[in-house]
Amino acid sequence: MKTRPFLALFVSPAMLAAGALVAAMAAILQFAFRAFVPGSMEPGGFTFANFTAMLRPLYADVFLQTVAICLMTALATLIVAYPLAYAIVRSRSIPLKSFLLVTALTPMFLGEVVRTYSWIIVLGNSGFINSILLGLHIVDRPVQMMFTTFGVVVALVHVTLPVMVIMLAAALSHVDLDYEKAATSLGAGPVRTFLTVTLPLSMPGIVAGLTTAFAWTFSAFATPQMIGGGRVPMVSTLIYQLGFSSFNFPFAAALSITALALTVAVLALARAALKPLERLGAH
Amino acid sequence: MPAERIPPGAPALAPGAVGVQIDGVTKRFGAFTALHEAWLKIEQGTFMTLLGPSGCGKTTLLNLLAGFLESDGGEIFVDGQLMTETPPYAREIGVVFQNYALFPHMSVAKNVGYGLAARGVPKAEIAARVADMLALVKLSDFGHRKPKELSGGQQQRVALARALVIRPKLLLLDEPFSALDKNLRGSMQVELKEIQRRLGVTTIFVTHDQGEALSMSDRIAVMSAGRIRQVGTPDEIYRRPTDRFVASFVGDINVLPARLERRLGDQATVLLGTLRVAVPAETVEGLAPGAPVDLFVRPDALSIGEAGSGVPGTIAAHVYQGSHVDVVIDSPAAQGGRLLVRVPGTEAPARWPVGQPVGVTPASGGGIAFPPEG
Amino acid sequence: MRRPLSHRLITWSSRLFVALVVAFIILPAFVVTLSAFNDKAILTFPPTSYSLRWFYRAFSYKDFALGFQNGLIITAFASTIALVIGTGFAFALDRYTFRAKRTLEGILVSPLVIPHFTIGLGFLILAAQIQANRTFAVVILTHVVLVLPFVMRSVYVSLRNLDSRLELAAASLGARPGRALVTVTLPLLLPGLVSGWLFAAILSFNEFTASLFVTAQATQTLPVAMYNYVREYADPTLAALSVVYILVTATLLTLANAFLGLGKVLNVEHAR
Numbered sequence A: 001m002k003t004r005p006f007l008a009l010f011v012s013p014a015m016l017a018a019g020a021l022v023a024a025m026a027a028i029l030q031f032a033f034r035a036f037v038p039g040s041m042e043p044g045g046f047t048f049a050n051f052t053a054m055l056r057p058l059y060a061d062v063f064l065q066t067v068a069i070c071l072m073t074a075l076a077t078l079i080v081a082y083p084l085a086y087a088i089v090r091s092r093s094i095p096l097k098s099f100l101l102v103t104a105l106t107p108m109f110l111g112e113v114v115r116t117y118s119w120i121i122v123l124g125n126s127g128f129i130n131s132i133l134l135g136l137h138i139v140d141r142p143v144q145m146m147f148t149t150f151g152v153v154v155a156l157v158h159v160t161l162p163v164m165v166i167m168l169a170a171a172l173s174h175v176d177l178d179y180e181k182a183a184t185s186l187g188a189g190p191v192r193t194f195l196t197v198t199l200p201l202s203m204p205g206i207v208a209g210l211t212t213a214f215a216w217t218f219s220a221f222a223t224p225q226m227i228g229g230g231r232v233p234m235v236s237t238l239i240y241q242l243g244f245s246s247f248n249f250p251f252a253a254a255l256s257i258t259a260l261a262l263t264v265a266v267l268a269l270a271r272a273a274l275k276p277l278e279r280l281g282a283h
Numbered sequence B: 001m002p003a004e005r006i007p008p009g010a011p012a013l014a015p016g017a018v019g020v021q022i023d024g025v026t027k028r029f030g031a032f033t034a035l036h037e038a039w040l041k042i043e044q045g046t047f048m049t050l051l052g053p054s055g056c057g058k059t060t061l062l063n064l065l066a067g068f069l070e071s072d073g074g075e076i077f078v079d080g081q082l083m084t085e086t087p088p089y090a091r092e093i094g095v096v097f098q099n100y101a102l103f104p105h106m107s108v109a110k111n112v113g114y115g116l117a118a119r120g121v122p123k124a125e126i127a128a129r130v131a132d133m134l135a136l137v138k139l140s141d142f143g144h145r146k147p148k149e150l151s152g153g154q155q156q157r158v159a160l161a162r163a164l165v166i167r168p169k170l171l172l173l174d175e176p177f178s179a180l181d182k183n184l185r186g187s188m189q190v191e192l193k194e195i196q197r198r199l200g201v202t203t204i205f206v207t208h209d210q211g212e213a214l215s216m217s218d219r220i221a222v223m224s225a226g227r228i229r230q231v232g233t234p235d236e237i238y239r240r241p242t243d244r245f246v247a248s249f250v251g252d253i254n255v256l257p258a259r260l261e262r263r264l265g266d267q268a269t270v271l272l273g274t275l276r277v278a279v280p281a282e283t284v285e286g287l288a289p290g291a292p293v294d295l296f297v298r299p300d301a302l303s304i305g306e307a308g309s310g311v312p313g314t315i316a317a318h319v320y321q322g323s324h325v326d327v328v329i330d331s332p333a334a335q336g337g338r339l340l341v342r343v344p345g346t347e348a349p350a351r352w353p354v355g356q357p358v359g360v361t362p363a364s365g366g367g368i369a370f371p372p373e374g
Numbered sequence C: 001m002r003r004p005l006s007h008r009l010i011t012w013s014s015r016l017f018v019a020l021v022v023a024f025i026i027l028p029a030f031v032v033t034l035s036a037f038n039d040k041a042i043l044t045f046p047p048t049s050y051s052l053r054w055f056y057r058a059f060s061y062k063d064f065a066l067g068f069q070n071g072l073i074i075t076a077f078a079s080t081i082a083l084v085i086g087t088g089f090a091f092a093l094d095r096y097t098f099r100a101k102r103t104l105e106g107i108l109v110s111p112l113v114i115p116h117f118t119i120g121l122g123f124l125i126l127a128a129q130i131q132a133n134r135t136f137a138v139v140i141l142t143h144v145v146l147v148l149p150f151v152m153r154s155v156y157v158s159l160r161n162l163d164s165r166l167e168l169a170a171a172s173l174g175a176r177p178g179r180a181l182v183t184v185t186l187p188l189l190l191p192g193l194v195s196g197w198l199f200a201a202i203l204s205f206n207e208f209t210a211s212l213f214v215t216a217q218a219t220q221t222l223p224v225a226m227y228n229y230v231r232e233y234a235d236p237t238l239a240a241l242s243v244v245y246i247l248v249t250a251t252l253l254t255l256a257n258a259f260l261g262l263g264k265v266l267n268v269e270h271a272r
Helices: A007-032 A049-053 A057-090 A094-109 A111-123 A128-135 A149-173 A177-185 A190-201 A203-219 A222-228 A235-244 A249-280 B058-066 B108-118 B123-136 B152-164 B182-199 B210-216 B234-239 B244-249 C005-036 C053-060 C062-095 C101-112 C116-129 C136-161 C164-172 C177-206 C209-214 C222-232 C237-260
Strands: B018-029 B032-043 B047-051 B073-078 B093-096 B170-174 B202-207 B219-224 B227-232 B254-264 B267-272 B275-280 B292-297 B302-306 B311-320 B324-330 B338-344 B357-362 B367-370
Touching (some): A007 C116, A049 A249, A057 A149, A094 C005, A149 A203, A222 A235, B018 B058, B032 B202, B058 B073, B058 B093, B093 B152, B108 B123, B219 B234, B219 B244, B267 B292, B275 B357, B302 B338, C005 C237, C053 C062, C136 C209, C164 C177, C222 C237
Parallel strands (some): B170 B202
Antiparallel strands (some): B292 B367, B302 B357, B311 B324
16 A cells, blocks of 8 residues: 555654664774874874784784674584474473573573673682593593683674574474474484484574674673683673773774674675575575 | 346345445556456345456456555445545455454454444444354354364354444455365355345355355355356356366366357358267357367266267266266377266266266257367 | 383483483582581582581671662663663564664664673773763673673563554554554563563672673672672572572562473473
8 A cells, every 4th residue: 555654753853773783883983083192091193003003914914803702603503403493393292492582592581691601610629510521530630621712602692692503493383293204204314314304404503603693703792701811802891901001992993893894794694605595494 | 248136035125235346457466467457247135256266366456346455546436435545444345264353352242343343433332242143153152262262163153243344335255165064164154155145235255166156155156267257146157157267277178179060040050970969059159160179078067878879988987976967088089088978877887887888968058169279 | 001011111211301401400409508508618519517507607798788789779770771662662673664674683682692891891891982981881881782682682572473453453442553552562572571570680680790891890790790709709608699699589470480491482382
């Protein structure tokens, strides 16, 4: 129909919210091209210095390491999340289904601080795992997991797991069980059925899950800050440091803008690279 | 078109009063034309069926009538009133949807009373009219239930009651039986027809099921590819189709290539080998004697005889149907290489065993000829 | 029915894997619970003596109480405002075509991929520029923008699952658009609206990174207060608070699942 009752009523609040977001992004962009005046909150004149500074190996390395951590986390999360998502969708027992669903989702709603703090207790030198290893005399010195990339990735996998499970489960729930039954009836074993039917059909969820996990990890702050403790620098911790320790907001803004551009670029690249895969599951 | 008939049993109305008039209505979706200039006049109280395969434009026409879509040309009148610019909520047209579209969060009584509440009818009157309507559809004791707690047939009756309680000028039924199982479908069809007749409401029924269309309608409009092909009584549609599409879409049909012998007045004869068959002349108008034609014959207008007596063939299979037997005959002379013959009684398999050569003869006047395709 | 040994092996090993994943998810919660009841201030496993003293400290610590209070205020405003904005916009998205529809949608869902520190820094700078330095309004605005994509999705999914023929039916029965909206559309959307609000509220209450940037001492939320605590103290007070957190969240989610059907809302199972 041509008439659109309530259109203005429905859309104008959304336009205000979008306007605020655009204004915030514009504010960052504007700051990114201003000079840093040490000891002052007010930025100086127009400059490109903030962007050229980023090319220094010190900062370039942080970007590379951040991308590497994000990739590792996204892949590890996929491997851990897939069987759980499958179990949630295919489980025939309603209580089991609910238990798995609530278990998988609860961490998402706990917030980064609570979750990361818990992992400090698990991974610390006098923490849970080391206490067990020492108690059983498997090792005689604590295994260093805090302040390592390994520790950060483990905690990040835990952080991104729920959203990955949601996306995979959504995709799997659209894969009709009859396809799997048909494959089995045609003589395919469970592995072949999975590889030739289930996996390709759930590809859209895998693509969505990987890209979202990447973006979330990139955005994570509390985990690298608390578990990395400054020894596993990521873009997010660097920005916070610049902003709240050295009050160099123009450089922090430039880093933020670059981080955003990088996220968008990586997501677009991932989408393009995974497109043929996704087409497999188009149905 | 033959003279309009007032359907038997219809309530007394102004004779020939037009209930619905569709004047050259067109609907396009992008580059696709879903409906090409449809023209149709429906008398008040008529049960009119729009019959056609999916994608033929029948549902589009229904949505245009209800006001859910806007046409790209043409006008629609209901009871003489121009509807084209009227929004759906002001059209006074009742709709029964394919999935019934009962409001799941309201009781049956609230569902039925919804249209009255929207019109600001006082509560007491709503209660009375809802009760009357539920009694009419035999659901008096179900007013407090939720739609989910009802069977498919009961849900359909609620949908019908909800559409009728507003005393609509026109009732639209969108494939209402497709969600019901076969047994229920038959009894619901009878019930719906009875109620429609009693209330005398002009009804437009959309279906792709030709059996349903033939058994329920006063008149049928056969549609295909966005066009109305033929409008007539079920018997006219079945016995006197005016084009090949209608002939093959409505009921089973055999197609036999033949030659036009001659035309005389409104009768013509065609030659099927040496066999001479009389057909109506109007469908072969403009063809010269000797021109190739296709002879369309219903299975019940063919009879099986000894080999050498008609179109040669060999018995291929029997399909037992209770009161009759459908005999499938391999025959190179027929289009598709097969003929279907409906033989009353159940003796056919014994008399014409599989593999026996036979001759098949069309009853005189039981066929209709069309120019060949292409 | 006896399937070949290899099939059963696969079945059992995949079950084992799922069990291990569940253990991985639960492990931190389990460990944090153990240490919350530990009497000692230093981590030891297994604890040698138990007490509730860290719970007392968590509840009596002033910054936590203030953070909790601030969090409630910010969450209530942010998720309600986001629900109103998100519902209206999801409606418009589902029903209408209008100019800049896709652009507007793109902007509003972009917080899903924009790093939270970027958003936090952006609103911090914006606030400084308009001299609204880190007031509640700034924090609430930031949270609205952050949770809006989730609310929009939740409402949009419910709208998609809503049979549009129900609204056509209402119209054919004489209901004007406003009446159809109030009597048919909104009641049927209610579960989606409630779960969207709940989703937004939980996310807002727990949001940390952007909040760290835009809150000040007076407006700090509970996660920010918790983060500041860890930087200063190493005792298990935070473990005790985490236990309370986990219990409340798990209870809320179980209730949401029971009453709203979490699976349906998240679109991981089909509405039947």
